[in-house]
Amino acid sequence: MSSEKQVLGPDDVRRAVTRMAHEIIERNHGLAGVALVGLQRGGVWLAEALGAEIARIDHPIPVGSIDASLYRDDIGLRPVSPGSVSDIPFGVDGTTVVLVDDVLYTGRTVKAALDAITDYGRPAAVQLAVLVDRGHRELPIRPDFVGKNLPTSSSEQVVATAEGVVIS
Amino acid sequence: MKHFRSISEAGPDALRRLLDIADHMAEVNRRPNPKVPALRGKTVCNVFFEDSTRTRLSFETAAKRLSADTMNFAVSSSSVNKGESLRDTIETIAAMGIDAFVIRHKSSGAPWQISQWTTASVINAGDGWHAHPTQALLDAYTIRTALNRTDSFDGLRIAIVGDIKHSRVARSDIQAFTMLGADVTLVAPKTLLPPSLDGFDPVTVTTDLDAIIGDLDVLYLLRMQRERMNEALVPSLREYTSRFGLTPERAARLPEHALIMHPGPMNRGVEMAVDPSELPGSVITQQVTNGIAVRMAVLFDLLGSGANLEAES
């Protein structure tokens, strides 16, 4: 019933990823002890794209993924099922972890991911990179790196992939 | 799913889903802090009408790693004989506010009766000769990971050897393995088979282990209870071992990739006439490890996935 609207095209996404990669490198002064962790499922492709871009610009850094569904605060309130298995191929102790997600909305998934990542160890710092920040935060969570700020209504759906960002 | 009482009742979709969730739980178990908050505030009560320390510990560990509260209720047969019916026992415990019952009972069917008397989920941790679905789940999960058969067991040749008749493990394994596509052969004399195999999934039956052992992917040995000898089910344990036991000669004839499995506890020198630690294909300790992950998967699916809400709405 709602119509689809493309707000970013593939080229826009590519440019945003490049800009975010530069910002991550700049912010972390040479990338010592930095790793990317994509949030299952939507953030995984973006973490991989950022990882590839950072490797191209500077040097490769570890990229992992995390599934936070077992940490969600809405377990039992609505259907949740775990996505793909978490994969953290590096020690988290002392690492600067950049959590990566496609769309930042209420902040609850990020909160769950923060809880999850600390069960792997004690990171030196945790930063947050998202392709789209659509607002409507329900927790005090703010992204460090944003591809695009996108005002939405809460009835809308936002889908962000390498092919573009679509509101419906 | 509301209950997890048998593999056949759960069906193939749930079986595959639980195996997929078990992958996540196995990953949790490999972490430095193998605990997640998924089932905070849920209470799981282990009610064991029959002793089984291993299974109870496995369920208790699984529940705790999901942050559920656990209670243990060991029901000695004497207290049941004081005139309290099974229904009384269950209704009393249920009144304490239980989200899931984990039931072990020496009588087949007890979990079905119990689920009539409580609104909590019921997980069958073994009932009589009938079913032990979490064992089947961990067995299937062990095969799936050890042989890297995530999609299906199509064409996999599995032999289940020994006392099928009295075995809840065998009944559940047969359902799970055939549901995933494996070719299952039962190896046992008629005395150790159920009176009829009509209602079973397609299985073949033989008494000649040597004829098939060279072509197996999985050799599953059942525990041979020593008292069966006195019931004229086998003439002697020595004869049982010579016909159906894993001897060094048979171990040598197993294909290199073949897995050797056992639900435990083992009868050394009876069904297991070799030292399993010297068998490269033995995955018996992995079975125990995987038991925690699959039980976490079951608990999460019943109490945490919200699937019940979906079904109700």
Add this chain to the structure above:
Amino acid sequence: MSGILISGGDVIDRSGRRRADVRIADGTIVEVGDALAAGPDDRVVDAAGLVVSPGFVDLHTHLREPGKEEAETIETGSRAAAKGGYTCVVAMPNTDPTQDSVSVVEFVRRQGEVAGLCDVRPSGSITVGRRGDQLTPMAELAAVGVHLFTDDGNGVQDPLLMRRALEYALDLGVVLAQHCEVARLTEGAVMHEGHCCSRLGLPGWPSLAEELMVYRDIELVRITGAPVHILHLSTAGSVELVRRAKADGLPVTAEATPHHISLTDELLAGYSSLYKVNPPLRTMADVHAVREGLADGTIDAIATDHAPHAPETKEQPLDQAPPGMLGLETALGVCIAHLDVPLEQIVAAMSWQPAAIAGVGDRHGRPVAAGEPANLTVFDPTVEWEVRPAELASKSRNTPYIGVPLRGRVRHTILDGTLVVVDGAAQR
């Protein structure tokens, strides 16, 4: 003294079916005929659309008193019997103490008289305490009116002892009734042995365990000449054995229960102990064979094996729950719903045929004719109904027929000329 006029009903007795009014006075049928006029003090029972038959006789009722009064008493069991159209029941001997002595047997009979709802005829056990090793004082018991002897609940395992019992009973004019079960083949069994029990992981009760003893006892009848009654026959093989014995002219009779003509072992799939019974529910093929046996006269009687159990005993796992189900109040409805035979045949198998086996043919199952004792049942042969547990007269609730459509229901029961059940309600 005032009488009763049953008007407008169809009378069924051993001479057939016909439209007739029946007048009763002083415990006796005084007049049977067309368009009888009611006397000034007669109570008129409108039987239009109903069947009037001699009262039913149950060869196989567990009244539980003495010993298990929490499950049933002779009074509550008699009330259930009356509501089911029975004017006479044979009380099984597996009480505590066992009905193996004159004093216990007399107690049961007296309690039946006190209840006054049904003619309660105690059976006696074949062996002391039903333990299978020593004969009861059968002559003493016969002298106080015991006609049926059985160790029901157990079969007499020892073939020598069974032979001696039959030989000893020869001159007493009594009948030995056998619960056919070779115990060694049914140890721990909770249901029929077949593909259902295999799948459900429940120990099986093989048909063979029944048939071996049916065969043995038929051969004992052949060499002793003493009559044997086969209780609750349940397998196709047993039906065939009895059919051949009758063809050989042997004094063998048999009964079947309503549940063995209506329910199968598949019902155990939900593990409800309501379906645990001994002998167990069998396969559909057995059900068909038992129905066929009733249709061709191989099986003489429908007997309920009414076996009340208190809820707390049935709310146990299958292997711990006792076997048995209620039967008295549902027997007619089950039989009409499940038997494809003329109604006259059902009434015969529920009334005069069991009356003859029980040795009560002088009082029960009589023709509906002037001068005969007024033990009568008036039932609606077509009404469809369902059991409501709260409406059961039995003290127990272990019926498997809740939610199952039944056809045919007793409206009135007359015992010795007194209406003990009116419109389905017991009068005392």
